[in-house]
Amino acid sequence: MHPDAQKIQQAFPEAIQNAVEWRGDLTIHVKRESLHAVCRYLHDDPGLDYDYIVHVSSVDWPDHPERFEVVYEFYSIRRKRRIRVKTRVPEDDCVVDSMTDIWKGADFMEREVYDMMGIRFRNHPNLVRVLLPDDFPEGYPLRKDFPVRGKGWRDTFTFIGEKTG
Amino acid sequence: MPQPLEDQRTTVYKVDPEHPANPTLPTLRTEEMMLNMGPQHPSTHGVLKIVLSLEGERIVKATPVMGFLHRGVEKLAEDGTYHQFIPHTDRLDYVCAMYNNFAYCRAVEKLLDLKVPPRAEYLRTIVAEVQRIIGHLFWLGTQALDIGAMTVFFYTFRDREILLDFFDELCGARLTTSWYRIGGVERDFTPDLVEKLRQFCDYFPPKLDEYITFLDTNRIWLSRTKGVAVISAEDAINFGLSGPTLRGSSVDYDLRKFEPYAAYGECQWSVPVGKNGDTYDRYWVRVEEMRQSRNMVKQLLEKIPDGPVMADMPSVTLPPKDKVFNDLASMIQQFKLFSQGFDAPKGEIYCGTEAAKGELGFYIVSDGGGKPYRLKIRAPSFIHMGAFDFMARGYMIADIVTIFGTYDIVMGECDR
Secondary structure, eight states: OOHHHHHHHHHOTTTEEEEEEETTEEEEEEOGGGHHHHHHHHHHOTTTOOOEEEEEEEEEOTTSSSOEEEEEEEEETTTTEEEEEEEEEOGGGOEEEOOTTTOTTHHHHHHHHHHHHOOEEETOTTOOOSSSOTTOOSOOTTSTTSOSSOOGGGGGOOOTTOOOO | OOOOOOOHHHHHHOOOTTSTTOOSSSOOOOOOEEEEEOSSOGGGSSSOEEEEEEETTEEEEEEEEOOTTOOOHHHHHTTSOTGGGHHHHHTTSTTSHHHHHHHHHHHHHHHHTOOOOHHHHHHHHHHHHHHHHHHHHHHHHHHHHHHTOHHHHHHHHHHHHHHHHHHHHHHSOSSSOOOEETTEESSOOOHHHHHHHHHHHHHHHHHHHHHHHHHHTOHHHHHHHTTSSOOOHHHHHHHTOOTHHHHTTTOOOOHHHHSOOTTGGGSOOOOOOOSSOSHHHHHHHHHHHHHHHHHHHHHHHHTOOOSOSBOSOTTTSOOOHHHHTTOHHHHHHHHHHHHTOOOOOSEEEEEEEEOSSSEEEEEEEEOSSSSOSEEEEEOHHHHHHHTHHHHHTTSBTTHHHHHHHHHTOOHHHHHO
16 A cells, blocks of 8 residues: 555544555545545645645546545645545535635635536635636536537527528 | 805805714725726737726736636547547647647556657657747747737747747647647658757757847836736645746746656756746746757757657557558558547546646546546646736736736636
8 A cells, every 4th residue: 555545544544435556646535524634634744745736626427326526636746746535425415625725726626626517615715607607507517417519508599591480 | 136146166065074974084085996807808818807806006806707718628528539639639728739739648648558669759858848938939929018028029929930830840730730649649750850940959049048138138027027926935836836837936846857757857957946936037937948948959859769659559559641541451540549449448547747837737537438538637727827816916907917927828728
């Protein structure tokens, strides 16, 4: 097991579900309730020192009972180490704790995840859409049930030569 | 007989100091003003709106409103094969298309665990560094133009044009290049191209010195950049800034040194780092990077190894172009790869590449099929915009264009 994963496992024996290393990337799966505490530990502990937030992302698995995955990726500039932290969120309660109080850069990244996947972040200072218009009515485009083409108001356009009504 | 008119001015404008509505006199009414800047402002380098809260000319709060260029590239990626996504990456940061191709191809190669032949690695590095020079020349010209120095713009664009012609000869396109392929590059350098690059390496340094003299001895440039948009190293790291924007704040975070890839380990170069974290330092970092890039290109050109420019893995990599129309097996291979693609192993990777703007990363989740299950682009411009409000507060309206410029922002990448 990766030494970092071992260290986190010792600090949070209950929270860490498993740790995978594939193609040199370390991924740890964390229970949703303790995600914030684990990330706080990753940032504050001098032996881990993950001070740089790389990206926040989300994956939709429609067939899984806990449908969404929220992915955080951190980097330690002093130690030159990278870690990915993942957590599962069910569809009927898709809320996770925001990391904006630890990494200020998480603000926009989490807003994008909310915008594209509809996952809400607790304690986020300004959780509104960032790339789509504020009144976008059609849901969350990166969910798998959102079609790639042909939905919503674009279908109501009439093209030149096309008959109306 | 008409009554004489009362002089109303005195009754209207005379202020009674005893009146409860006028407790202290004289006073000026102040209020916060909202101002929309954009989306069609010429300095926004694309389409971006900023809602400014102002106190006089001071910025109290600056809220970026983005998404005018959003095309849903991440959704499109889920609909096509791995090969088909390469031209989409050109349209992210359309000023530095080569670097986007590079970052994407590296990510897919990491997913496939594919090794690229050394000659291809050298060519990739050389072209990436040429692209960095193009990106920084573009930035230098437009930043100077935004601040009001027009001359530099013409000179840098002249030099940029030489390199764009080089791209034109290399792959047939100036901006949307799509020259990188998964497992290698599309075609080899010709001796003529190598000679052209050598000539450019000799031509460029004195020209760059000349442009710098225009700016470094210009009092307006210095007063508009020094001490503007200062961000400390801690804050810059905390916000996730990268590239020259981070290195201006004296953090030497450069993926080319931290996680050496391609042929960056094969040549001598250093990472320029600023001191104060202001706009001037970021300008200085970019100028020094151009010198370093030129040195890298010059060194690497001298020792390009011989060999193929594409990895030999027929299930994934494309056949050489001249074989496609003459050899049946190659034609089938080409057709199959573009119509069906290849199956990537199940898993997920993140691969960051040091592009001209900052760390451009691709996070790819594969479910074992021929299309990416999820593809997330870590766009440096988007993340830099997250720090915009923090960096703009307290400065003047006129500094807004400087702060935009200092990120080297491209909205195609920001909005994706």
